[in-house]
Amino acid sequence: MAVRFTVVHADARPGQDLRNERRELRAVEAKLVATSASDEAGLIENVREADGILVIDALITKRVVEAITRCRVIVRYGVGVDCVDLDAATERGIVVAHVRDFCTEEVSNHALMLVLACSRKLVWLDRGMRDGQWRESSLGAMGAIHGETLGIVGLGEIGKSLARKAAALGLRVVACDPYVEPKAFAPCGARPADLETLLREADYVSLNLPLTAETRRLIGARELGLMKSTAYLINTARGPIVHEAALVEALTKGAIAGAGLDVFEEEPLRPNSPLLRLDNVVLTPHTAGSSDHAARQLRREVGRAAAAVLAGRWPRYVANAAVRDRLDLLPAEG
Numbered sequence: 001m002a003v004r005f006t007v008v009h010a011d012a013r014p015g016q017d018l019r020n021e022r023r024e025l026r027a028v029e030a031k032l033v034a035t036s037a038s039d040e041a042g043l044i045e046n047v048r049e050a051d052g053i054l055v056i057d058a059l060i061t062k063r064v065v066e067a068i069t070r071c072r073v074i075v076r077y078g079v080g081v082d083c084v085d086l087d088a089a090t091e092r093g094i095v096v097a098h099v100r101d102f103c104t105e106e107v108s109n110h111a112l113m114l115v116l117a118c119s120r121k122l123v124w125l126d127r128g129m130r131d132g133q134w135r136e137s138s139l140g141a142m143g144a145i146h147g148e149t150l151g152i153v154g155l156g157e158i159g160k161s162l163a164r165k166a167a168a169l170g171l172r173v174v175a176c177d178p179y180v181e182p183k184a185f186a187p188c189g190a191r192p193a194d195l196e197t198l199l200r201e202a203d204y205v206s207l208n209l210p211l212t213a214e215t216r217r218l219i220g221a222r223e224l225g226l227m228k229s230t231a232y233l234i235n236t237a238r239g240p241i242v243h244e245a246a247l248v249e250a251l252t253k254g255a256i257a258g259a260g261l262d263v264f265e266e267e268p269l270r271p272n273s274p275l276l277r278l279d280n281v282v283l284t285p286h287t288a289g290s291s292d293h294a295a296r297q298l299r300r301e302v303g304r305a306a307a308a309v310l311a312g313r314w315p316r317y318v319a320n321a322a323v324r325d326r327l328d329l330l331p332a333e334g
């Protein structure tokens with residue numbers, strides 16, 4: 001194959017299967033080079049000459065963006081793009097693409113699973129049985145689910161999918177999203193509410209919004225204080241949306257009943273995190289989006305997005321919309 005372009009994977013995992021990405025990139029005569037670096041200087045060295053960059057969660061900071069010489073596209077493996085400095089990329093006319101719809105059902109299923117696991121005390125009961133207990137201690141408060149209220153913060157793809165599934169279980173759904181039109185709420189069975197009302201009313205608060213400068217630590221001591229003492233916080237979005245120390249305090253004091261968490265301020269979660277010692281928390285290691293199907297689809301779409309821009313087309317999903325004013329590309333396919 002003649003090689004016209006070099007695409008660099010900035011943080012390839014050992015043994016990562018890159019066949020789907022390579023298949024898509026071959027169509028535009030691009031080769032894929034897998035790299036990983038332990039610091040920013042190493043990362044810059046690896047991506048400096050790349051025509052395109054694929055990234056899982058390495059930080060593509062302003063300094064990295066300013067150091068790259070001919071990159072036209074950065075593609076994030078996933079939905080959230082908080083690891084890329086979008087303004088810096090826009091400034092340099094670099095398209096930041098992401099894959100928005102690859103794990104919507106997986107994440108909404110996971111959020112619902114955490115709601116059910118918290119409410120039905122799944123992990124706690126399972127641990128008790130393994131310790132030889134059979135209903136030896138009081139179950140404490142146990143939610144009914146039907147007739148209770150789920151509050152969804154962020155009514156995007158995942159939030160809407162969760163709302164539809166929750167309504168099927170008989171949950172009443174309220175949602176807060178200042179950026180979607182009022183008419184988007186009713187079709188998925190959600191009633192609009194502002195954040196304060198949602199926090200006061202919900203038995204389960206599910207976070208399904210992106211991490212941005214505006215949403216960082218959106219849920220802190222004040223917001224947790226508004227929640228019912230019987231309510232649960234579910235976070236499958238991004239850890240830093242929640243002030244983790246304030247959450248630990250609320251969980252320890254019993255200000256809220258518990259939490260189901262897939263994401264954390266710092267990942268992997270530190271082995272000495274107080275969250276690991278709390279009985280009223282269900283934890284999963286940032287796996288809400290995982291499934292074999294989602295992984296295959298993600299790899300194909302990442303390769304496809306990079307190939308599209310190298311061929312002079314817009315990818316399906318552009319994260320830095322402002323770059324559209326700076327580039328004249330053909331419309332996205334399909």
Ligand SMILES: NC(=O)c1ccc[n+]([C@@H]2O[C@H](COP(=O)([O-])OP(=O)(O)OC[C@H]3O[C@@H](n4cnc5c(N)ncnc54)[C@H](O)[C@@H]3O)[C@@H](O)[C@H]2O)c1
Binds near residue numbers: 100104158209263287
């Ligand atoms: N845990 C995982 O494995 C995993 C997997 C995929 C996505 N995610 C996270 O889930 C998030 C949501 O994904 P999505 O596909 O639904 O994205 P989306 O862009 O379709 O929806 C996000 C919604 O949040 C809303 N929003 C933004 N700021 C808000 C605010 N201050 N208050 C209320 N709503 C606000 C937006 O208007 C949008 O409707 C992603 O940004 C990502 O961080 C996590």
